[in-house]
Amino acid sequence: xxxxxxxxxxxxxxxxxxxxxxxxxxxxxxxxxxxxxxxxxxxxxxxxxxxxxxxxxxxxxxxxxxxxxxxxxxxxxxxxxxxxxxxxxxxxxxxxxxxxxxxxxxxxxxxxxxxxxxxxxxxxxxxxxxxxxxxxxxxxxxxxxxxxxxxxxxxxxxxxxxxxxxxxxxxxxxxxxxxxxxxxxxxxxxxxxxxxxxxxxxxxxxxxxxxxxxxxxxxxxxxxx
Numbered sequence: 001x002x003x004x005x006x007x008x009x010x011x012x013x014x015x016x017x018x019x020x021x022x023x024x025x026x027x028x029x030x031x032x033x034x035x036x037x038x039x040x041x042x043x044x045x046x047x048x049x050x051x052x053x054x055x056x057x058x059x060x061x062x063x064x065x066x067x068x069x070x071x072x073x074x075x076x077x078x079x080x081x082x083x084x085x086x087x088x089x090x091x092x093x094x095x096x097x098x099x100x101x102x103x104x105x106x107x108x109x110x111x112x113x114x115x116x117x118x119x120x121x122x123x124x125x126x127x128x129x130x131x132x133x134x135x136x137x138x139x140x141x142x143x144x145x146x147x148x149x150x151x152x153x154x155x156x157x158x159x160x161x162x163x164x165x166x167x168x169x170x171x172x173x174x175x176x177x178x179x180x181x182x183x184x185x186x187x188x189x190x191x192x193x194x195x196x197x198x199x200x201x202x203x204x205x206x207x208x209x210x211x212x213x214x215x216x217x218x219x220x221x222x223x224x225x
Contacts, residue, residue, distance in 0.1 A: 105173045108181035108210040111137075111217040113168045116208060119222065120166025120189045124157050139213055140220035162193040179212040184225075 115137045122130045131150055135143060156162070170186040185206040190199045209221035 100178050101176055104178045104212070105176035105181050108176070108212075108217045109171060109173060109183060112181070112183050112185070112208055112210050112219065113171055115219055116168050116185050116187060116206065117166050120187055120204070121164055122157060123163045124161055127154055127157055137219055139211060139218040142219050142222050160193045160195070162191070165190045174207070181210045181217075183208050183210065
């Protein structure tokens with residue numbers, strides 16, 4: 001005797017059951033995929049957010065780096081400015097110093113030329129005035145030497161009725177500084193006396209040293225070359 005079950009009688013029931021099970025499995029898989037997708041999206045969003053947000057170390061090091069760069073730039077600019085000022089100061093000082101030296105040379109030469117003519121021009125009719133001018137424009141060795149010899153020289157000029165007239169035909173500066181100038185003089189000197197009544201021209205070369213004393217340029221030394 002064959003026993004018949006409900007499933008044997010109604011196979012449709014098993015098919016329906018299988019369909020229900022398949023549907024539930026599909027729904028479960030879909031829910032699982034959705035959950036995994038959401039978790040993946042959350043992870044990616046978190047990673048992006050973390051990458052966009054600067055770390056604490058970056059926040060702490062960035063201002064320091066900027067500050068260091070600013071100090072470096074400021075230091076470089078300051079060094080350039082200081083160097084430029086120092087260079088300008090040195091150049092300006094040298095230019096000013098050279099100007100002072102050139103001016104001293106011109107001033108001394110302007111005094112030395114007429115003074116040399118006084119030294120080489122003596123007339124017995126005005127010998128005392130000549131000597132006064134010579135002493136007034138001299139200093140140092142030249143003044144001392146002329147003072148010692150002036151008495152004898154005056155008597156010699158008077159006795160021989162000597163006269164001399166000097167003319168500087170050329171002059172040049174050999175050395176110059178703010179307070180001392182050495183010049184070379186080319187002098188034509190006309191001389192007459194009782195033995196030579198006709199004028200005689202003597203051409204002499206002299207080196208005269210001028211020194212600035214209390215604001216005045218005075219002759220301190222005279223040499224015949």
